[in-house]
Amino acid sequence: MNPLPIDWAQGIELNARTLLARESKAIEQQRLQTVIILQKVKADTLSSGFSPISPNDTFYTVAHYVKATSKRLVTLVTSNFTNDH
Numbered sequence: 001m002n003p004l005p006i007d008w009a010q011g012i013e014l015n016a017r018t019l020l021a022r023e024s025k026a027i028e029q030q031r032l033q034t035v036i037i038l039q040k041v042k043a044d045t046l047s048s049g050f051s052p053i054s055p056n057d058t059f060y061t062v063a064h065y066v067k068a069t070s071k072r073l074v075t076l077v078t079s080n081f082t083n084d085h
Contacts, residue, residue, distance in 0.1 A: 003030050009062035023062055027069075038063045 004026050006013060014020045027036065039060070045051040053060050 003034050004036075011059040011061050014061060020061060024065055027062075027066060036066055038066060 005022055006019075009023055014023060027034075040053065041050045042053055053063065055064060057064075
């Protein structure tokens with residue numbers, strides 16, 4: 001069960017300040033009791049390899065917010081995959 005008000009927190013779904021504020025408020029209310037899994041690479045370029053998400057990319061506004069306001073960030077999986085496999 002997702003405790004946040006949106007499943008995929010992407011810019012296209014959070015295109016109004018009120019929607020982004022609602023998501024940010026939900027994150028803050030559950031910060032100590034919820035684990036948030038963040039996407040670290042762009043999905044649309046996976047076929048060519050891993051491309052990090054730019055801090056200026058507004059499509060991932062909530063991910064940027066969580067990274068900027070979290071005291072603890074844990075990398076769960078580190079991959080050594082390359083395009084040569």
